Amino acid sequence: MTDPLEAIFGPTGLMSRAHPAYEYRSGQVDMAREVASIFENGGIALVEAGTGTGKTLAYLVPALATSNRVIISTATKSLQEQLFFKDVPFLETLFPGRVRAAYMKGRNNYVCLHRLQKAHDQPILSGMDDRDHFEAIRDWAERTETGDRAELTNLPENLPFWPSIDARSDTCLGQKCPDYDACFITRMRQRAEDAQIVIVNHHLFFADLALRQDDYGQVIPDYSAVVFDESHELEQIAAGHFGSSVSNFRVDDLVVDIQRLLALDADVIGDLLQTAARLTRRSDRFWLAFGGAHRRGRGTEDDQRVPVTNSLFVERTEHGDLQPSKLGEAYLEMRDSLDHIAAALDGLRDAPPEATALRRRANELRLDLDFCVSADDPNFVYWSERRGRGTFLHATPIDVSELLSERLFDRVEASVLTSATLTAGGKFDYIRRRLGIVDASELAIDSHFDFGRQALVYLPAAMPDPREPAFLEAAVDEIVKLVEATRGRAFVLFTSLQQMRDAHELVTPRIDYPTLVQGEGSKAGLIERFRESAGAVLFATSSFWQGIDVQGEALSCVIIVKLPFAVPSDPVVAARGRAVEERGGSSFFDYQVPEAVIALKQGVGRLIRSTTDVGVLSILDPRLRTKGYGRVFLQSLPPCPVTTRIDDVRRILGESR
Secondary structure: OOOHHHHHHOOOOHHHHHOOOOOOOHHHHHHHHHHHHHHHHOEEEEEEEOOOOOHHHHHHHHHHHOOOOEEEEEOOHHHHHHHHHHHHHHHHHHOOOOOOEEEOOOHHHEEOHHHHHHHOOOOOOOHHHHHHHHHHHHHHHHHOOOOEHHHOOOOOOOOOOHHHOEOOHHHOOHHHOOOOOOOHHHHHHHHHHHOOEEEEEHHHHHHHHHHHHOOOOOOOOOOOEEEEEOHHHHHHHHHHHOOEEEEHHHHHHHHHHHHHHHHHOHHHOOOHHHHHHHHHHHHHHHHHHHHHHHHOOOOOHHHOEEEOOHHHOEEEOOOOOEEEOHHHHHHHHHHHHHHHHHHHHHOOOOOOHHHHHHHHHHHHHHHHHHHHHHOOOOOEEEEEEEEOOEEEEEEEEOOOHHHHHHHHHOOOOEEEEEEOOOOEOOEOHHHHHHHOOOOOEEEEEOOOOOHHHHEEEEOOOOOOOOOOOHHHHHHHHHHHHHHHHHOOOEEEEOOOHHHHHHHHHHHHHHOOOOEEEOOOOOHHHHHHHHHHOOOOEEEEOHHHOOOOOOOOOOOOEEEEOOOOOOOOOOHHHHHHHHHHHHOOOOHHHHHHHHHHHHHHHHHHOOOOOOOOOOEEEEEOOOHHHHOOOHHHHHHOOOOOOEEOOHHHHHHHHHHHO
């Protein structure tokens, strides 16, 4: 009897006949078989699929074959779009009339027809460019089927007025909206209800999961199976959605929307305008005081995440009694203003529907503020950070394993978690512990690429310890040497923004290749410039360690300056480490090392992206060989030759030409 998956994926199968560049990969068939088994019998599968496996089609084909609705959740919107606009159409050519797929993004990716119409008469635009862009959006909104801003490829990525016209839930009027039937969110949900495969991203998935638990309704239609692509990111993203967060931006947005409501409906002003102005003053006072407490004793930009305790908000009198500190008094005043805002909105006569949404936002903001300031739940870590002009106060669950087990894995019949980086030291133990997975099948598929022929690992013969002052100078010398040997064409990846900037400043005058540095443009823009600039060298940090795909000679070398250990003083890292210690484990060996190994594997994955790529991976951190735990990192590297000779670097790239 013919194996149905071999009939599709095999050397003479359906795909080989439909795609002229198709390559048979036994690992792809193995993965498809594992996914199909989970969909049929239920359970959880952990699948590490090395680069080049073709894992996307290995889970999409079985998803198409099952009769149940399958959610495909990706780490990024760009991967989500690739699946829907590239892989799904390919499946449609293979299986005409059988593919019913839809994609869903977060609401702020879609334009709101009601807010767009009202914005025409509101003071949200500044300058001719904004006016031209606004008119372009109005014209597009009349033609688009989806309302997804990703279609606006000719407009700037960061439109300053977009938050005033997007379809975020904070401002949604629901079925009371006069544009409800035409609404792009309504239509998106209808398409998803009619689909058998629904493609979302991790942020939307866990936002929806939190909504289901809190009885606020759901966004994603019911499902019995889910596939998580790039599932090594699940813990971090889930923790963000199961926690709380407040910021000065969130307060400012509430006040601005109240003022717009009053501008449109002058007969409902009452004392609301004064209350909103009072909230602004009190909010400014709180965040200014909080920012001072945040900055105290902090030095570099890389150290802007600091722990928060309730002692910031209360103090003891000379008699030993507790009373609010100055910061605590500012918090109570802002809290009081939020209560007054909610009460005033609730008391409006003949209030427009927008008032109900604003009252809900004021109440939710008050609750989140209370929880973040209380800092008294031992299952959460409380911390703050500065980002640009914003100050953010967070409450993050320390351990999401029980939450994921109870809310997700115990309730969904079939779950597949896949990534190129799920194991540490060849084992799935770490990802199991962090995500609360007890019973699961495991499958590790080697990369389809021939790393023994296509890649070389260069480790400097001698380097100072990364904690020594001499390390930066030695690293710069090695970077210059490598860039000259590879004729540019390199990513130089750092764990610290400051070290990245220092190295960029020192390297640039010593090489004859164009240099790019993270921060001087958007991520997508920098990658495009890197591809187009012959011999370019890109200096970047953690956000460029994954999700970047540069095939061909444009990227021939990846230089990893330091092993990507998380900053031990980071509040979330420290809290999770303490939790591991309290359970009898080792914070370093059971948490920090596996986490760093997975991050390193992501950085390594930037190098070889096709069967014709040839490249050099260099790790400048000597701890790879001088520390016992370095073996775990070495075991996780691709199976390719290792050298300390720069001539070998020149040789492998010379042979590739």
